[in-house]
Amino acid sequence: MNRQQLIKQIFDKKSFLCVGLDPDIKKIPPHLLHEEDPIFAFNKAIIDATAPYCVAYKPNLAFYECRGVEGLTSFEKTVSYLKAHYPNHFIIADAKRGDIGNTSAMYAKTFFEEYDVDALTVAPYMGEDSVTPFLEYEDKWVVVLALTSNKGSHDFQLTEDKNGEKLFEKVIKTSQSWGTDQNMMYVVGATQGNMFEAIRKVAPHHFLLVPGVGAQGGSLQDVCQYGMTKDCGLLVNSSRGIIYASQGEDFADAAAKSAMNLQQEMEKELERLSSRK
Ligand SMILES: O=C(O)c1cc(=O)[nH]c(=O)n1[C@@H]1O[C@H](COP(=O)(O)O)[C@@H](O)[C@H]1O
Numbered sequence: 001m002n003r004q005q006l007i008k009q010i011f012d013k014k015s016f017l018c019v020g021l022d023p024d025i026k027k028i029p030p031h032l033l034h035e036e037d038p039i040f041a042f043n044k045a046i047i048d049a050t051a052p053y054c055v056a057y058k059p060n061l062a063f064y065e066c067r068g069v070e071g072l073t074s075f076e077k078t079v080s081y082l083k084a085h086y087p088n089h090f091i092i093a094d095a096k097r098g099d100i101g102n103t104s105a106m107y108a109k110t111f112f113e114e115y116d117v118d119a120l121t122v123a124p125y126m127g128e129d130s131v132t133p134f135l136e137y138e139d140k141w142v143v144v145l146a147l148t149s150n151k152g153s154h155d156f157q158l159t160e161d162k163n164g165e166k167l168f169e170k171v172i173k174t175s176q177s178w179g180t181d182q183n184m185m186y187v188v189g190a191t192q193g194n195m196f197e198a199i200r201k202v203a204p205h206h207f208l209l210v211p212g213v214g215a216q217g218g219s220l221q222d223v224c225q226y227g228m229t230k231d232c233g234l235l236v237n238s239s240r241g242i243i244y245a246s247q248g249e250d251f252a253d254a255a256a257k258s259a260m261n262l263q264q265e266m267e268k269e270l271e272r273l274s275s276r277k
Contacts, residue, residue: 018056020239039074149189149212190218196226214241
């Protein structure tokens with residue numbers, strides 16, 4: 001999916017919600033454990049319930065890889081189900097890959113050819129040649145980790161050089177010579193509310209993938225106030241806050257409600273944006 005198509009989805013659906021598909025076998029409703037593939041059965045029900053309210057899904061590979069081949073099969077079935085039934089939803093594989101060039105090229109082949117998802121999260125620590133192999137695919141996106149939502153973001157990302165430039169700012173500035181706002185986004189945690197202004201100074205047009213609302217306590221209002229652009233420029237992810245809204249037999253309905261609540265807040269933010277235009 002290209003940038004124009006993504007923007008159209010956002011404004012048509014009045015939503016920039018990304019639902020995180022992070023299924024944990026210990027947390028999914030017990031009645032699903034009798035299914036042949038409980039993880040896929042869970043994802044399918046969550047997808048069918050939340051699709052009207054979101055524009056993207058983000059399966060995090062950790063929740064599949066931890067189950068070996070079986071888990072990878074659940075991941076593959078989830079991606080195939082999305083592509084067959086919800087082809088207008090953007091799919092982000094959250095795998096945080098990145099390695100020397102020829103290894104990154106294999107990761108790129110895995111996610112952009114084998115699984116054929118729209119986007120992949122990539123760790124920039126190894127530099128240009130670890131990221132550029134992912135940028136060689138038309139209409140595919142690299143989502144570069146910039147300023148993450150966790151406490152450890154202070155350890156490296158928020159440290160400053162002698163000119164006062166923070167490491168995450170350097171990552172954003174430098175990586176802009178590798179890709180464009182048509183094939184690169186940045187991960188910025190919703191918990192970093194007050195930093196969105198600084199981020200928009202260095203990346204005024206790029207889409208930001210924003211995890212951390214819901215379970216991690218980030219504020220959607222702050223993210224929108226400081227991070228929204230005229231094209232919206234945001235995909236806001238919630239995983240546990242939606243998929244475990246209930247762990248009973250009503251889990252899909254509860255997930256739909258939780259997704260709808262976020263979508264309604266997003267609709268208001270998009271209305272505010274149009275009134276500013
Ligand atoms: O790359 C990510 O998506 C990511 C980056 C980040 O800074 N923080 C973060 O929470 N994530 C992911 O976003 C999801 C957040 O999940 P919840 O906290 O359950 O909404 C998980 O899949 C995390 O691995």
